[in-house]
Amino acid sequence: MSLPDIQTLTLPNGKTIDTHTFLFINNEFVAGHGPMIDTVNPTTEEVICSVHSADESDVDAAVQAAATCFETTWRKVAPAQRGRLINKLADLIERDIEHFAHLEALDNGKTVAVARDIDITDSVACFRYFAGWADKIHGKTVDTTFDKMCYTRHEPIGVVAAVTPWNYSVQMPVWKLAPALAAGNTIVLKSSEVTPLGILHLAALVKEAGFPPGVLNVVTGYGHITGNALTKHPLVAKVAFTGSTATGRRIMESSAASSTLKKIQLELGGKSAQIVCADADLPHAAAQACQGIFNNHGQSCNAGTRIFVQEAVHDDFLALFLEETKKLKVGDPFEDGIHQGPQINKVQFEKILGYIDLGVKEGATIALGGKRVGTKGYFVEPTVFVNCTNNMRIMREEIFGPVVCIGKFSTVDEAIALANDSEYGLAGGVYTKDVNVAIKVSNEMHAGTVWVNCFDVFDQSTPFGGVKNSGFGKELGKYALLEYLNVKTVKFQLMDI
Amino acid sequence: MANFVVQTSTKKGYKLDLQTGLFINNEFVAGAETIDVVNPAYGETICAVQAADKEQVDQAVDAAHKAFYGGWKEAAPQTRQKLMLKLADLMERDAEELAQIETLDNGKGISMSRNVDVPASISTIRYYAGYCDKIHGKVIDTPGSLSYTRHEAIGVVGCIIPWNFPLLMLAWKLGPALCTGNAIIVKSSELTPLSAIKIAALAKEAGFPPGVLNIITGYGPKAGDALARHTKVGKIAFTGSTLTGRHIMKAAAESNLKKVTLELGGKSPSIVFEDADLDQAIKWTHHGIYFNHGQCCCAGSRIYVQESIYDKFIAKFKEYAENTRVGDPEDETTFQGPQVSQTQYDRIMSYIETGKAEGATVFTGGERQGDKGYFIQPTVFTDVKQDMKIMQEEIFGPVVAIAKFKNLDDVIEKAHDTTYGLAASIHTTNVKTAIQVSNKLEAGTVWVNQHNVLHPETPFGGFRQSGFGRENGEYALENYLQVKCVKINIGADL
Numbered sequence: 009m010s011l012p013d014i015q016t017l018t019l020p021n022g023k024t025i026d027t028h029t030f031l032f033i034n035n036e037f038v039a040g041h042g043p044m045i046d047t048v049n050p051t052t053e054e055v056i057c058s059v060h061s062a063d064e065s066d067v068d069a070a071v072q073a074a075a076t077c078f079e080t081t082w083r084k085v086a087p088a089q090r091g092r093l094i095n096k097l098a099d100l101i102e103r104d105i106e107h108f109a110h111l112e113a114l115d116n117g118k119t120v121a122v123a124r125d126i127d128i129t130d131s132v133a134c135f136r137y138f139a140g141w142a143d144k145i146h147g148k149t150v151d152t153t154f155d156k157m158c159y160t161r162h163e164p165i166g167v168v169a170a171v172t173p174w175n176y177s178v179q180m181p182v183w184k185l186a187p188a189l190a191a192g193n194t195i196v197l198k199s200s201e202v203t204p205l206g207i208l209h210l211a212a213l214v215k216e217a218g219f220p221p222g223v224l225n226v227v228t229g230y231g232h233i234t235g236n237a238l239t240k241h242p243l244v245a246k247v248a249f250t251g252s253t254a255t256g257r258r259i260m261e262s263s264a265a266s267s268t269l270k271k272i273q274l275e276l277g278g279k280s281a282q283i284v285c286a287d288a289d290l291p292h293a294a295a296q297a298c299q300g301i302f303n304n305h306g307q308s309c310n311a312g313t314r315i316f317v318q319e320a321v322h323d324d325f326l327a328l329f330l331e332e333t334k335k336l337k338v339g340d341p342f343e344d345g346i347h348q349g350p351q352i353n354k355v356q357f358e359k360i361l362g363y364i365d366l367g368v369k370e371g372a373t374i375a376l377g378g379k380r381v382g383t384k385g386y387f388v389e390p391t392v393f394v395n396c397t398n399n400m401r402i403m404r405e406e407i408f409g410p411v412v413c414i415g416k417f418s419t420v421d422e423a424i425a426l427a428n429d430s431e432y433g434l435a436g437g438v439y440t441k442d443v444n445v446a447i448k449v450s451n452e453m454h455a456g457t458v459w460v461n462c463f464d465v466f467d468q469s470t471p472f473g474g475v476k477n478s479g480f481g482k483e484l485g486k487y488a489l490l491e492y493l494n495v496k497t498v499k500f501q502l503m504d505i
Numbered sequence: 506m507a508n509f510v511v512q513t514s515t516k517k518g519y520k521l522d523l524q525t526g527l528f529i530n531n532e533f534v535a536g537a538e539t540i541d542v543v544n545p546a547y548g549e550t551i552c553a554v555q556a557a558d559k560e561q562v563d564q565a566v567d568a569a570h571k572a573f574y575g576g577w578k579e580a581a582p583q584t585r586q587k588l589m590l591k592l593a594d595l596m597e598r599d600a601e602e603l604a605q606i607e608t609l610d611n612g613k614g615i616s617m618s619r620n621v622d623v624p625a626s627i628s629t630i631r632y633y634a635g636y637c638d639k640i641h642g643k644v645i646d647t648p649g650s651l652s653y654t655r656h657e658a659i660g661v662v663g664c665i666i667p668w669n670f671p672l673l674m675l676a677w678k679l680g681p682a683l684c685t686g687n688a689i690i691v692k693s694s695e696l697t698p699l700s701a702i703k704i705a706a707l708a709k710e711a712g713f714p715p716g717v718l719n720i721i722t723g724y725g726p727k728a729g730d731a732l733a734r735h736t737k738v739g740k741i742a743f744t745g746s747t748l749t750g751r752h753i754m755k756a757a758a759e760s761n762l763k764k765v766t767l768e769l770g771g772k773s774p775s776i777v778f779e780d781a782d783l784d785q786a787i788k789w790t791h792h793g794i795y796f797n798h799g800q801c802c803c804a805g806s807r808i809y810v811q812e813s814i815y816d817k818f819i820a821k822f823k824e825y826a827e828n829t830r831v832g833d834p835e836d837e838t839t840f841q842g843p844q845v846s847q848t849q850y851d852r853i854m855s856y857i858e859t860g861k862a863e864g865a866t867v868f869t870g871g872e873r874q875g876d877k878g879y880f881i882q883p884t885v886f887t888d889v890k891q892d893m894k895i896m897q898e899e900i901f902g903p904v905v906a907i908a909k910f911k912n913l914d915d916v917i918e919k920a921h922d923t924t925y926g927l928a929a930s931i932h933t934t935n936v937k938t939a940i941q942v943s944n945k946l947e948a949g950t951v952w953v954n955q956h957n958v959l960h961p962e963t964p965f966g967g968f969r970q971s972g973f974g975r976e977n978g979e980y981a982l983e984n985y986l987q988v989k990c991v992k993i994n995i996g997a998d999l
Contacts, residue, residue, distance in 0.1 A: 088628060088962070091635060095590070133583065140586070140635020143962050144979065157940045447651055447995050469582075469638050486639065502937045 013037040015057045017114065020342045025110050029059040031066055031228060032211035034073040035221035040066050042229050045201050050117040050350040051340055051385045059204045062227035067196070067237040070225040074167040074194040075243045077222025082194050083164065085220070091142035094189055096217040098135035101128065101210065108178060108206055113341040115203045116177055117349040117386075118304060120342055130466070131182040134484070137468035138186035141489060145191060157500040162493045164192030165271060166245040169238045171231075171259070173251045174352055175307040175408075177203035178210060183483045184248045185224065191492040196225045196244070198235050202353060204228040231255060240266040248491070250275040250309070253406075253432075253477050273481030273491050275309065275473060277406040278434030281427035282312040282463060283449060285420065286320045288439035292461065294328035300437065300463030302336055302390050305348050306410040307356075309478070310435040312463050314396075314403055315414045316423050322416050326394065329414075330376050333390050338381045350386040351409055357386035360409030367393050367402040372413065398426050406432070420445055428454045434474035437463045456482075509533050511552040517835050519605045525554040525698075527561055527722065528705035530568040531715035536561055540695050540722060545612035545843040546834050546878040554698050557723035562690070562731035565719040569661045569688035570737050572716025577688055578658065582638035589634035589683055591711040592704075596627045599707065603700055607672055610699040612879070613797060614839035625961070626676035629977070632961040633680030636982065640685060649997040656986045658686035659739040659764065663732040665725070665753070666701070667745045668694035668845050669800040669901075674744050675701050675720075680961070681981035682742070683718070690719045690738070692729050696846055698722035725749060734760040742984060744768035744802075747899075747925075747970055766974025766984045768802065768966060770899040771927030773948065774920040775805035775956060776910075779813045781932035785954065787821050790905075793930060793956030795829055795883050798841050799903040800849075802971070803928035805956050807896060808907045809916050815909045819887060822907065823869045826883040831874050843879040844902055850879035853902030860886050860895040865906070891922050899925070913938075917945055926968030930956040949975070 013030040030037040040060030049056050062070070101108065109124035118127070147160040170184040181197055188195050199207045211226045227234055239247050239259050245268075249259050253276040263270045282297050284290075300312035317325045341349035351357045357380075364378050377389030388410055396403050396413040403413050417423040427436055437459035438449040450458040456474040459465060466472065471485035481491050509526035526533030536555030544551050557565070596603060603626075604618035613622065642654035664678040675691060682689050693701040705720040721728060729749075733741050733756035740763050743753045747769040757763045775790045793805030810818045834842035844850045857871050870884030881903055889896055889906040896906050910916035920929060930952035931942045943951040949967045952958060959965060964975035974984050 088632065092631070136583075136586065137638060140637075140639060142635075143632060144635065144639070146979070157944075443993065444995060447993065486641070500936070500940060502940060 010039070011058075017056060019110060019114065020340065025107065027057065027111060027205045028208035028212060029057060031060055031062055031070070032208065032224070032226040033066070033070045034225065035215045035219075040228070042066065042233055045204065045228065045230070047115060047202070047204055048353060049114055050352055053384060053386070056114055056205070059228050061201065061229035062198075062234045062237075064233075064237040067227055067234060067241060070196045070227050071167060071238070071241045071243050073222040074196050074225055077220055078164070078166050078194040081220045082223055083192060087143035087145065087192070090190060090192060091139045093217055093219055094135050094139035094142065094186065097213055097219070098132045098139065100213040100217055101135065102132045104209065104213065105129070105132075108209060111206045111209060112178065113349070115205045116174065117341055117352060119346050119349055122304075127176055127179045130468075131179050133468050134179075134182050134186045138190040141187070141486070142190040145489060145493065147495075155502050157502065159498050161496045161498060163496055165492060165494050166193060167243055168193045168195045168492065169241070169244040169247045170195055170197045171235050171239065171247065171249045171251065172197065172199055174200035174202040175304060175309075178206040180250050181207050181210070187483075187488040188248070188492045189223070191489050193492055194223050196227060196238060198227050198229055198238050201228060201230050236262065239263060239270075242267045244268075244270060246271040246273070246492070248273045248481075253277045253479075256479060274479035275481070275483060276434075276477060276479040277432060278309050278311070278474060278478050279314060279404065279406055279430050279432045280310055280312045280435040280437070280455065281314045281316060281430070282436070283417070283423045283427060283438040284315060284317040284321065284325050285438065285440040285442070285445060286318040287441045288321070289441065289461075290321060290325050290328055293439035294325060294332050296439070296461070296463050298329060298332035298336075301412040302333065302348065302410050303464050305351055307352060307408055308464065310457065310464065312435070312437055313407065313412055314427075315412060316417045316426055317414060318423070319416050319418050326375065326414065330392060333376055333392060336390050338387055338389065348390065348410065351388055353386065356408065357388065360388055360407055360411060363402055363405070363407045363409070363411060364391055367400070367411075367413070370400045370402060372396045372400060372402060377410075398429050404430065420448065424449060424452050431477045432474065433476035434478035435459065509535075509555060513551060515605055515609055515835055516833075521602070521605060521609070523552055523606070523699055524702045524706055525552055526702070527555050527557050527565075528702065528718075528720040529561065529565045530719070531709050531713070536722070540698070540724075542610060542698060543846065544609055545845050548847070548878055551609060551699075554702070554722050556695065557692070557721040557728040559727065559731040561721060562723070562728050562735065565690045565721055566661060566732075566735050566737050568716035568719055569690055572714055573658075573660050573688040577714060577717050578660075578686065580686070582640070582686075585684060585686060586634050586637040588711050588713050589630055589637065592708055592713075593627050593630040593634065595707040595711055596623070596630065596704070599703070600624075600627070603672060603703060606699045606703055608834045608842075610697045611668065611671055612834050612842040612845055614834050614836070614842050616837050616839070617797070622670060622673050625959070626672045629673070629676040629680045629961040633684040636979075637684045640982065640986070642988070647992070649995065650992040651995050652990065652992045655989045655991065657989055659985060659987055660687060661738050662687045662689055662740040662742065662985060663735070663738045664689060664691045665729050665732065665741065665743045665745065666691060666693055668697040669797060669802070671697040672700040672704070675704060677976045678742055679718070681976075682985050685982055685985040687985050688717050690721065690732060692732055693720060693722050695722060695724050729753075730756060733757060736761040738763055740764040740985065742766045742974070746770055750972060764984075767972035768974070768976060769927075769970065769972040770901075771802050771804065771925045771967065771971050772807060772897065772899055772923045773803055773805050773925070773928040773930070775808045775930045776916055776920060776932065776942065777808065777810045777814070777818060778931070778933040778935070778938055779811040780934050780938070782934060782954070783814065783817065783821070786932040787818070787825050789930065789932065789954065789956050791822065791825050791829075794905040795826070795841055795903050796957050798844055800845065800901055801957060803950065803957060805928075805930055806900065806905055808905055809910045809919055810907060812909050812911055819868065819885070819907055823885060826869055826885055829883045831880060831883065841883065841903060844881060845879070847879060849901065850881065853881055853900055853904060856895055856898070856900045856902070857884060857904060860893065863893045863895065865889045865893060865895060868907070870903070891919060897923065913942070917942070921947055924970045927971035928952065
């Protein structure tokens, strides 16, 4: 006998919380035809519940719903009204912030406090930011010759497929939903099969806010089944993907091979460098750099996972950095005072431990950590490697865990060269008091974001997105809108009849 | 301690607690004198309001100055956005009350207040709330320097608003002024102060810090002049008559060269081509002049009709004008209520007499309507000449002049035969005519097959003596910002 859509889960403190488990298509929660997927609590290693996943027929139903909605309904809704609906959605998410935070802590393993004060708070702010853009999307009139009248329309693309990862399982979808909706598109979202729960509650709020059926559809599922069907679907006009570089490549290839060419946006991996100069405020740099790598348990595409320290201050900086790292308490995400919960699942956990072994074999030295914490749950100690050189695999490959690699440099030019010597180019940072060094490094770093005297600092209004194998396209800020619009030129010829 | 709240009710029994104080530093305070507020449908006094003179203007400016430099300047854009959205929510909560106040005070039909003025005001605040965190400068590549611009708030700004759309004109100023981070003093019209005072109360409830928004009733020559001359006010935005606009500009020049934007009068032409959809053209040109009882700066007060359809047009227009629902503003079916005051009424009637004396024909209307309140019949003049006062001067009432034209060149010349340039409308089914004539007309807004249609997203403002500066849309932001260029030396040693 199959279970209903809404399941009741028990939290560690004994309280219960409800979650949806079905697919969300055309404003209804419906059963899926793909395999049932167990979602695991990484703190306890136990199954939380099973969710439905989408097969090709479900994906088709979702895309058809989105396409029909776009043509018949959503494109006729006034821009200011789109803005109002998005603001209403933001209000509802804010209302349910605790609910979201608890689902995230259960499903992803990040602490309740971080989920509430960062992930969901920023998601609300993201929707509010883009709600304000909905009625401010302007084309241009362009003077050519006097017998013509020419202008551009910035039009929505149509049906957008969004494929999102597990590291910020509500916030990463929101970064796509917000600009896509503001620009007037409809969406089919394939969330991560590893963390499916939070986004299903957001879907329920989309209905409650009053969005017409079909504007947002959520199809949980595996990449090779659901993701594949979605990114190949002929009615999908654009694919926005955040995840690994390997999967990003596959999506680009499948889009090129599919019946309709799609606009693509990829937000991929990184191996971002933090450069600490001799004149930096070292205690400040140590604190910022520590957050820069260990936030979200090191599971951030933009984590500052390579730190290059100017020789003269290497030992002093390292001492301060280790002190900061030791302050990080690893433990149950539902407990107070915890900074770092478990890694997301067994696969990632084993991968990270594997890289730690590799680092030692490659000749780097463990200055702190390096081991599992406890015996249950995928907990890894915040780990610091020193004596790292840029040719080591631990310096070149994305580990996606709480592992930082520290190396040295002598001149600023050398540091920039080391930072740029990477297949990735997502972000970077420099710590210095010298305005010339700050500007030189920001100018010369091959990265989508450069932080000066900080790291991992985000605002809704400033764009984010990498270069090289970190992908292409921007999220956040006005720039994100362009990813979800087509420019049409209209030219009237004024003729005598 | 006086609380300045007066209890009253409309004729139909809607109860109102009217706040009548000056709003300075988040408090309602006394003024230098009081002004009687009159219900123009009956010529009866509603209540008296506190009125500001120079001393109260000084207090308001000081409060705004202190607020701006005491934290508002550094407040996060999201803070401003939250407050503005909250204000819009509260306006929506109290929408019926605002509509009742507006109708009582100004005389516009309750259906207009409910369906036009109040919703448009709320939409305007919401539109600009969305801009708070979207004010961008540029980074400009230059050799040897990192150069960039900052678009910064001016600081303390003054806004002087008219009586024809009291609430909406307030929203048009508050929206861009607040979202760009300024602190504001608004001088409302002494004829229609009540809805602005209600907004002041809502702003306090929304949580705006003291001094960020100050709203004071007052006479132009007293409070308005003091505001236009104040040396701590960095900018003045004025909507009203061209005559007063000149005065404001002069006051700014004589004091601290504060920035000035002026939204002044108009004598906008509505041009009806022979290929127009005649029924629609009649309806839209009727709306163009009689909407808001002719009290619109952008009213289509001169209608030019192509010769071949002229006779047909004026016959139908006359019939339509005579069927205008003129009546009690509290009646939901009323389209046209009374003019706003005795003075305006007298002025309009005097123009009607002038028109007759100049030799124009009163084709319909021309008389008072009823014997109570400032009601005037929808009036049409024909047999008009370009140089007549009724063709050149802004009447600001339900009086339109209709004339013929031969062809495109003829009508463009006639349309431009004016000192104004606020708006115009073209009525035609031909796309080439629509575009070419829109290109040629020297007016800030050109409507095609409509009139008096506005949105918070699109800019509005005049050419020529209708003023300068644009309200609404993204364009309004620059009125409340100043551009600073920062150039950091990156390696050019002397």
